Each structure stands twice: as C-alpha cells, then as structure tokens.
Amino acid sequence: MPDTNDLKYSWNLSDIFKNTTEFENTKKETLNLLEKIQKFQGILCDSSDNLYKCYSLDEKALQNFEKLYAYGMLMYHSDMANQDGIKMYKEVEALSTKFSVATAFITPEITYADETKIREYIKEERFKNYRRDIKEILEKKKHVLSKEAENILANYSEIFSAPENTFDTMTNTEFKFGTLMNENGEEIELTDSTYSLYLKNKNINVRRQAFNLMYKKYSEFINTITEMYISNVKAKSTTAKLRKYNSSLESATENDDASIKVYNSLIEAVDENIETNYEFLKLKKKLLNLNEMHMYDLYVNPCEEGKDNITFEEAKEEVLKALEILGEEYINKLKEAFDNNWIDVYAKPNKMGGAYSMGVYGVHPFVLTNFVNSKRDVSTIAHELGHSMHSYYSNKTQGIMDSNYTIMVAEVASTVNEILLSNYQIKNEKDNNKKAELIYELLEMVRATFFRQAMFAEFEKIVHEKIENGETLSSEDLNSIYYKLNQKYFGEDVFIDEEIKYEWARIPHFYSDFYVYKYSTGVSAAIAIATKILNKEPGFIDRYIEMLKQGCSKKSIDLLKMVDVDLESKETYCNTIEFYKKYIDELKKCYDL
The missing domain is CATH 1.20.140.70 (Oligopeptidase f, N-terminal domain)
Known part of the structure; x- marks a missing residue:
C-alpha cells in the first residue's frame, strides 16, 4: 500500500x-x-x-x-x-x-x-x-436593452433566481426522507447523496424502500415545487422575449454557440431510434433475471465482478497504453503530468471530494482525484487528463482571452479519453465475465449520458413551449408529461412505477434551462471522434489536436466541424445509437445470447 x-x-x-x-x-x-x-x-x-x-x-x-x-x-x-x-x-x-x-x-x-x-x-x-x-x-x-432597462433587469436578477435558490435550500437542507432497513437489518437514514448508492444495492427491498421514500417526500411538496419551477420557466421566457429572442430555447442555444437545430436534431434522432434503448433494457432485465423490472432496478449492475484492487501505478500504465494512439507529444505530456506532480491522487482527511481538472494559464493544468483502487478511478483519471490536455493545448496556442473552451465542447476531449480507455480494456480483457462488466459500464455511460439527458431535454422543451404559448400547467400536467416520456424512453420491458412521475421535481439542472442537452451532444461528439481515431483515419489525430488548440477562438459548432462532427445533423446522433447497438451485440456475445 x-x-x-x-x-x-x-x-x-x-x-x-x-x-x-x-x-x-x-x-x-x-x-x-x-x-x-x-x-x-x-x-x-x-x-x-x-x-x-x-x-x-x-x-x-x-x-x-x-x-x-x-x-x-x-x-x-x-x-x-x-x-x-x-x-x-x-x-x-x-x-x-x-x-x-x-x-x-x-x-x-x-x-x-x-x-x-x-x-x-x-x-x-x-x-x-x-x-x-x-x-x-x-x-x-x-x-x-437600453441602459435603463438593463439596470432594471440587473436589479431583478436576484428575484429571478429566487425559485432556484428556494428549491436548493428546501431540497438540500429541509427535506428529510426517513429511514430504510438495509440488507443487514440496520436502520439507515436516506439522504439525497446516498440515494444513488441504494439504487445500486443488490437487495431489491433496499432499492424499493429508497425509491418509495424519495418520491413520497417529493409528492408531499409537488405543488410547491411546481410553482417554483413554473416561475423559473416564466422568468427565463420573459427575459428571452425582452432581449428580442423568439423563445427561451433560442436564447439558451445561441448563448451556447449552438442552435435550435442542434436541439431538435438530437430529440428527433433519439425518437426515431428509441427501440435500440429498449433492446438494451430488455437485455438488462434478462441479465438481472427479473420477471418484472421496475424503475428502481435500472441502476443495478448485473455484470459486476466484485471489488477491484488496482494500484495507481497500474492505473497510470493502463491510461498511457490506452491513449498512446493519440501520438508521441500527447503521451509525453501525460507522462509529465504523472511524474511531475500535476495530480493530487489519494483520498485524505479534509481533502475536497470528487475529481476535476483545472487549467492554469502560463503554468500547467492540475488534477484532483480521490483514488481508492477501483476501475472507476482509472476511468476518472483518463477523463480528467482529457480536460487537462485540452487546457494544455489551448493555453499553449491561444492568448488567455481565447483559451477557455466553452461548455459546449468542454466534455468532448475528456469523454474521448474515456471511450479510448474502455475500448483498450475491452479489447485486452481475457476474462469473459470481466469483459462483460466493462462493456456493460460503457453501455450504461451512454444510456445515462445520451438517452436519459435527451429525455430531460425533451421534457424541458415541451414545458417551455406550453408556457410560452400561454398554457397554464398544474403539477398534474407536469407529472403527466414526465410519466409519458418515461413510457416512451423505457418501453414495455420496464414497469413504469407511478412514483417516477415526480422525478422531474428533483432535477436541479432544470433551473438552468436547456443545460442537459449538452451532455447528449458532448458524448455524441466524443463517440464520433473516438471512432475515427480507432479506425485510424489518415491525418485525423492531427486535426483533432488542432481542434483542441483552438480554445474558444472559434464558435463551438465550427470547432467540431474541424473534426467532421456536425451537431446540427441527425446523423451524428444516429451514429451514437449505432455505437450503442454495437456494444449491446458485444455484451450479448459474452453470454451467448
């Protein structure tokens, strides 16, 4: 140790x-x-x-x-x-x-x-x-607007942010979800931060208790949360119209360096190919050996092979081998990151949790991780170093005012690294069960980042359009919209529990309107880039590195076009779904299905 x-x-x-x-x-x-x-x-x-x-x-x-x-x-x-x-x-x-x-x-x-x-x-x-x-x-x-109007809007900004602030305060400090009985017969308090852990628990009773407790609390306050959310939507819509946008969606996408066409192409592509998600969910149900798969069963990993024990040195070697396809300069800089104290590696008392990369102009990036010897940690290192290399190239090439890449492309380089790592691990894993686990985790990443976020994006679009068309929406209306979307996205092999209709009420991202679609577009861009890298398309890696060097000197959509990724085209998202389908088939092969 x-x-x-x-x-x-x-x-x-x-x-x-x-x-x-x-x-x-x-x-x-x-x-x-x-x-x-x-x-x-x-x-x-x-x-x-x-x-x-x-x-x-x-x-x-x-x-x-x-x-x-x-x-x-x-x-x-x-x-x-x-x-x-x-x-x-x-x-x-x-x-x-x-x-x-x-x-x-x-x-x-x-x-x-x-x-x-x-x-x-x-x-x-x-x-x-x-x-x-x-x-x-x-x-x-x-x-x-005029100076006077801008001053008025500035003075109202605190009022406009009141719904989000109230939501955060209420759900983070005032909500008590009660206690559940864990698999050892111990009574444990459920919190928002432990909820996802209990949904991954192998014991179905633990999962069911967590799910029911969570949405019981949200159901009790659903009318209040509806008022907060609708007020937030109206505030965004009013501000957009005052600023001469046709809609809050147009305002949000233009400010992202994107367009409404990007947003609509994503949702249309998912809608036309949703059966592929049903195929994965059907396979998941079979692997979990469930007669009826509920919403609280979706996060259990049926392919999990037990506790990992990967050293940091092993993680380092695996990341370097997986990413050596990106070229000598890229790998040499990664070695420098590992060997020259760019990374604060281990979990320690009083250290910040989680993981991030911070580019520092004129110096080099710094990475925080909390390494605990798991496979997930290896992926985290590859991911954060993707951010670091993006910062390294953009800071080295651009002046400081053009060096900060936008949110629209921020997750692309990091997710490319994750996909390259997954590909390397799957390709080199000899144990069939471990290979199945790796494939399953890659599929879950795509399901959660692409399909789930697209469902959220569609919910936002429906609600904003209805409000902007003058409709009055009640909590029952919002619940119904969300429940029907779950039916559409999960299909017949998942039992859509009644309680899931309240899930929209616990998504904090909905208060930052039209944010979540960027997760779907980001993973789609990353899959497109990683696929071309793995196919060894001549000259492509040089173009990819050139894109990383641009920072924010060009608009995000134009940057991605440098690597043949068109976010306005449905084909980009259809290719993501093809990638998903390919690995569903690979997972089936592991079990001779």
Whole structure:
C-alpha cells in the first residue's frame, strides 16, 4: 500500500508561486492593474489606444488572477481544515469580486459605443488577441436593452433566481426522507447523496424502500415545487422575449454557440431510434433475471465482478497504453503530468471530494482525484487528463482571452479519453465475465449520458413551449408529461412505477434551462471522434489536436466541424445509437445470447 502522504502523489504548487511572498506580490500587482483599468471607465471607446491599453491591462490582470485563484483554491482543496488554506481561498474569492467590479464597465461601454468605430479599431493587428472577445460583444448587441432597462433587469436578477435558490435550500437542507432497513437489518437514514448508492444495492427491498421514500417526500411538496419551477420557466421566457429572442430555447442555444437545430436534431434522432434503448433494457432485465423490472432496478449492475484492487501505478500504465494512439507529444505530456506532480491522487482527511481538472494559464493544468483502487478511478483519471490536455493545448496556442473552451465542447476531449480507455480494456480483457462488466459500464455511460439527458431535454422543451404559448400547467400536467416520456424512453420491458412521475421535481439542472442537452451532444461528439481515431483515419489525430488548440477562438459548432462532427445533423446522433447497438451485440456475445 503506497504512502498517501508521499509528496510524489501530491500537487507541487510551487509551479505556480515559489512561496507565499510571491503570491502576495502578485496580488498587489493585480490590484494595481485593476486600479489602472478603472481609469478607462467613461473613455474606453474614445480612441483605439484607450481600448487597446485597457484590454492589455485586463489581459495581464487576468493572467495574474488565474494563477492567484488556482493557488488559493488548490491549497484549500488539498486540506479544507487548514487555516492558512482557508484564509488564502477567502482572499482569492474576494479578489474575484473586485476583478468583476473593476472590469464591469468594459462590456456595456463597447455595447453602447458606435459599432462602426469599434469595428475599425479592431482591424488593427495589435487587437488580434482581443478581437474575438470584442466581436462577440458586438454580435450580442442586438439582444442588449437600453441602459435603463438593463439596470432594471440587473436589479431583478436576484428575484429571478429566487425559485432556484428556494428549491436548493428546501431540497438540500429541509427535506428529510426517513429511514430504510438495509440488507443487514440496520436502520439507515436516506439522504439525497446516498440515494444513488441504494439504487445500486443488490437487495431489491433496499432499492424499493429508497425509491418509495424519495418520491413520497417529493409528492408531499409537488405543488410547491411546481410553482417554483413554473416561475423559473416564466422568468427565463420573459427575459428571452425582452432581449428580442423568439423563445427561451433560442436564447439558451445561441448563448451556447449552438442552435435550435442542434436541439431538435438530437430529440428527433433519439425518437426515431428509441427501440435500440429498449433492446438494451430488455437485455438488462434478462441479465438481472427479473420477471418484472421496475424503475428502481435500472441502476443495478448485473455484470459486476466484485471489488477491484488496482494500484495507481497500474492505473497510470493502463491510461498511457490506452491513449498512446493519440501520438508521441500527447503521451509525453501525460507522462509529465504523472511524474511531475500535476495530480493530487489519494483520498485524505479534509481533502475536497470528487475529481476535476483545472487549467492554469502560463503554468500547467492540475488534477484532483480521490483514488481508492477501483476501475472507476482509472476511468476518472483518463477523463480528467482529457480536460487537462485540452487546457494544455489551448493555453499553449491561444492568448488567455481565447483559451477557455466553452461548455459546449468542454466534455468532448475528456469523454474521448474515456471511450479510448474502455475500448483498450475491452479489447485486452481475457476474462469473459470481466469483459462483460466493462462493456456493460460503457453501455450504461451512454444510456445515462445520451438517452436519459435527451429525455430531460425533451421534457424541458415541451414545458417551455406550453408556457410560452400561454398554457397554464398544474403539477398534474407536469407529472403527466414526465410519466409519458418515461413510457416512451423505457418501453414495455420496464414497469413504469407511478412514483417516477415526480422525478422531474428533483432535477436541479432544470433551473438552468436547456443545460442537459449538452451532455447528449458532448458524448455524441466524443463517440464520433473516438471512432475515427480507432479506425485510424489518415491525418485525423492531427486535426483533432488542432481542434483542441483552438480554445474558444472559434464558435463551438465550427470547432467540431474541424473534426467532421456536425451537431446540427441527425446523423451524428444516429451514429451514437449505432455505437450503442454495437456494444449491446458485444455484451450479448459474452453470454451467448
């Protein structure tokens, strides 16, 4: 068992700042830069010199701030009980607010300036690192209201976010779900965070209890949650119309660098090929050996082979072998990540849970994991290093203002790595039962990320359209819409329990309207890219790496077209379903079905 406190398994934050003195000096310099930036307020667009000088100061301040924020956050997350870390994190959070306040005038001053004049300014070569940002502000100008109206909307923003805040407070702090009897006869309290664990439990009585307790609580408050959700939908719809969008869907997709066509193509493709999902669910039912498969049975893994015991060194070797197809530069950089303290590996007391990758401009990315020797951890490492390599390439190639890739493409590189890893593991696994487990987990990832999120996306679309058409929706209406969608997406081999009609009420993403479809589009793009990589299409990997280098310098849809992925085409989503079908057939072969 390795020493989890060994420094080789921890971050080396001296790559950002050698010591706290350097941190403090950079903070002072940044505050000084923010003061200089504020001197351009009111005169920003008077000349190209003013605009350029302000942006160049902003660029330097942003480079400093990214390092400061990363240093403070990473120190805090490595030990959240350490007082020095807590203090430093609070300092960078306060600096974040100061940064926002100091630079808040830039966007409105460009927006309300003479557009012709601004477009002339940015033709100058010196604006090359700022041109996209300024153009984006000008493009959104048609959706910006008068200064007075914008002020009114800004003052109402807290009121508009009240439904979501109330939902979060109520469901996270006030809901008590009661207790269930586990498989050992112990009485255990059910919480929102443990719910998914109980749904994976091999004991059907434990699963059923968890399911019934969860939705009993939501059923008791369904009218209140309906009011909150409908208010949220109306707020988004009203804001979209005020900003001269035709609908809240148009507003959301345009702001994602996507389009309504992307959204509709996804839902139509799923609708036309939903039988493939039925095929997997029928197979799942057979493997679970159930006469009747309920909604609370869907998360049990019938192919699970028992506890894993994979060392970090074994995980490292497996990830490197699986991803060597991406080329020498990619692999050498991954080796650097493993060997040069980019990763804080093991779960420790007071360490932040979960996993993430944080790109730091001018340094390198940092990865947090909580490695506990499971196969899932190997996949997590591959996933997070996908984010890291995306950040590495974009930060190396672009100026800081063009380096941050959008949410629309954020999960693509990470999921490509997951798929390449799964392919490698399945291909090289000699034990038939273990191979079946790997295939099943890949299928479940696609089902949960593609089909389930598409169902959520369809629910949102139906509800928003009905509200925007002036319909009044009750809790019974929402329950009915959601229940019918479950019937459509799960088919005849799943018993659609009455209680599932309340599930929509516990999905927090619905308050960030039209967010979930990006999970479906992201996994579809990743599957398309991974398939071309595995097929060794000539020159494709070079194009893929080139796409990763672009950051946000191009629109997301155009970036993906660089690797032949068209999110507006149904074919992209049909190919995802073909991939799903291929692995359903592979799983059947494992059991001679």
